[in-house]
Amino acid sequence: MSDLIQPRTLKGFRDYLPNTMMAREQLVETARRVYRSYGFSPIDTPALEYAEILTGKGGDESDKQLYRFTDHGGRDVAMRFDLTVPLARFAAQYSQQLGTPFKRYHIATVWRGENTQKGRYREFMQCDFDTIGTESNAADIEALLVIHDLMEAIGVAFSNGDLGFGIRVNNRLVLNGLLEKQGLQEQSVGVLRSLDKLPKIGREKVIAEMTEHVGATAEQANSVIDLAELTGETGDVLNSLETMLSGSEVGQLGVARLRELFSACLTAGIPSERIGLDLSIARGLDYYTGTIYETFLTDMPNIGSVCSGGRYDNLAGLFTNEKLPGIGASLGLDRLLAALELMEKVQTASTPAEIFIPQFDADRLGEYLKLARELRAEGFTVEVYPEAKPLKKQLKYCDKKGHRVAIIAGGNEFKAGVWQVKNLQVRGEQSDVSGANLAEHLRSLLR
RNA sequence: GUGGCUAUAGCUCAGUUGGUUAGAGCGCCGGAUUGUGAUUCCGGAGGUCGCCGGUUCAAAUCCGGUUAGCCACCCCA
Numbered sequence: 001m002s003d004l005i006q007p008r009t010l011k012g013f014r015d016y017l018p019n020t021m022m023a024r025e026q027l028v029e030t031a032r033r034v035y036r037s038y039g040f041s042p043i044d045t046p047a048l049e050y051a052e053i054l055t056g057k058g059g060d061e062s063d064k065q066l067y068r069f070t071d072h073g074g075r076d077v078a079m080r081f082d083l084t085v086p087l088a089r090f091a092a093q094y095s096q097q098l099g100t101p102f103k104r105y106h107i108a109t110v111w112r113g114e115n116t117q118k119g120r121y122r123e124f125m126q127c128d129f130d131t132i133g134t135e136s137n138a139a140d141i142e143a144l145l146v147i148h149d150l151m152e153a154i155g156v157a158f159s160n161g162d163l164g165f166g167i168r169v170n171n172r173l174v175l176n177g178l179l180e181k182q183g184l185q186e187q188s189v190g191v192l193r194s195l196d197k198l199p200k201i202g203r204e205k206v207i208a209e210m211t212e213h214v215g216a217t218a219e220q221a222n223s224v225i226d227l228a229e230l231t232g233e234t235g236d237v238l239n240s241l242e243t244m245l246s247g248s249e250v251g252q253l254g255v256a257r258l259r260e261l262f263s264a265c266l267t268a269g270i271p272s273e274r275i276g277l278d279l280s281i282a283r284g285l286d287y288y289t290g291t292i293y294e295t296f297l298t299d300m301p302n303i304g305s306v307c308s309g310g311r312y313d314n315l316a317g318l319f320t321n322e323k324l325p326g327i328g329a330s331l332g333l334d335r336l337l338a339a340l341e342l343m344e345k346v347q348t349a350s351t352p353a354e355i356f357i358p359q360f361d362a363d364r365l366g367e368y369l370k371l372a373r374e375l376r377a378e379g380f381t382v383e384v385y386p387e388a389k390p391l392k393k394q395l396k397y398c399d400k401k402g403h404r405v406a407i408i409a410g411g412n413e414f415k416a417g418v419w420q421v422k423n424l425q426v427r428g429e430q431s432d433v434s435g436a437n438l439a440e441h442l443r444s445l446l447r
Numbered sequence: 448g449u450g451g452c453u454a455u456a457g458c459u460c461a462g463u464u465g466g467u468u469a470g471a472g473c474g475c476c477g478g479a480u481u482g483u484g485a486u487u488c489c490g491g492a493g494g495u496c497g498c499c500g501g502u503u504c505a506a507a508u509c510c511g512g513u514u515a516g517c518c519a520c521c522c523c524a
Binding site for chain 1: 480
């Protein structure tokens with residue numbers, strides 16, 4: 001029988017079993033809730049776009065690892081590799097009816113044909129939020145608050161309140177000011193790319209790379225790294241920066257923006273240990289021009305940034321002459337999920353039903369179904385076992401699936417007018433509850 | 448895309464220099480227990496050794512290719 005097709009999935013593409021998918025949906029719901037709480041509105045765009053939309057003008061396609069092909073109508077099309085470029089097209093197309101400022105969130109799957117690694121897939125979900133049409137630093141500050149509240153909410157959902165994360169902040173203007181002072185504007189991409197490796201390969205190697213490959217002098221390389229390595233209290237570092245960048249208008253503006261951002265975040269109640277100035281964060285896509293954010297998990301730094309973003313001056317420049325500045329960030333949902341799994345923060349329950357009702361007495365199916373419906377109307381999630389098997393089997397089933405409470409009733413209970421409510425999380429804990437008290441009792445058990 | 452490591456039961460892994468019917472623990476199914484899920488005991492199912500080809504009297508074991516996972520570079524979520 002070798003004519004069977006081997007069931008398999010493509011490299012970098014994955015199936016999600018119930019317990020993983022439950023965690024995934026919980027992340028999506030958390031992101032959606034936090035974004036909405038700040039007034040971001042939902043949008044969606046097609047998975048497939050004209051290739052020219054995604055590649056941009058002379059865009060380096062190989063960098064984006066596009067899935068690109070010719071469709072049945074002969075069109076040159078490609079699958080979106082992020083949600084920002086589709087937003088740019090969207091904003092250019094609808095800016096007149098949307099008005100500004102425009103705040104949207106977009107939770108969707110994207111595709112990149114690059115090589116896989118832990119937490120790096122070819123199909124993965126991003127949860128983006130952006131505010132476009134304003135250059136106000138208030139939007140930058142709000143974006144940082146959103147990232148913080150999002151990570152905090154995920155911690156509450158998955159880790160009893162504390163996930164352990166840090167948001168690193170920088171501003172491209174500061175780096176641009178430095179490059180300007182050093183006369184390195186021409187080599188900025190190479191310099192920043194090298195600088196970004198500082199934590200990983202160290203000062204000596206970064207200097208070597210900058211001098212040998214990027215075309216900077218040793219003196220220039222040293223002063224860039226001197227600035228990136230500034231450490232200490234955020235306020236002190238900002239003061240040092242101000243001095244080092246004296247004479248550079250953009251540099252001073254960057255420092256001022258960072259100063260206001262840190263100050264406002266502290267006033268707004270963000271714990272200072274969760275946000276930090278990190279001048280070595282240079283990366284971020286080419287289009288970032290101002291504030292930059294990266295979020296790392298304290299216990300899982302190697303998995304990379306799980307939520308990154310920043311400010312861009314001209315989002316939709318390829319599509320419209322209207323200038324649309326904006327700021328936003330993206331939660332890498334699948335990367336974060338991979339980290340949560342490694343940290344053993346993902347629940348093992350594979351059922352969304354919290355309450356289990358065994359078919360104890362086959363003749364009373366209608367009554368079990370009635371009870372289940374009444375409880376659903378009260379807001380509970382309830383599953384009735386589909387077969388009248390021995391009770392032992394039915395309880396084994398719900399133990400495996402992860403229901404939290406079982407409601408058992410046979411002839412004795414129906415005669416006495418009570419339900420036996422079994423707390424499946426505490427072995428042997430079981431009590432008789434009258435119908436009138438059932439909902440309240442369940443609520444206290446499921447709290 | 449380049450380079451490296453790995454691939455044996457549902458899961459985690461043994462398998463000695465190539466040598467008969469490839470093993471363990473956990474899990475799963477059935478029973479002991481015809482009104483109760485993490486214990487105990489008994490029994491059972493489940494593997495083309497990732498896939499294809501080569502060397503050999505003989506391949507899970509050696510060689511080549513391929514697919515997938517992981518790691519580094521690159522890039523990023």
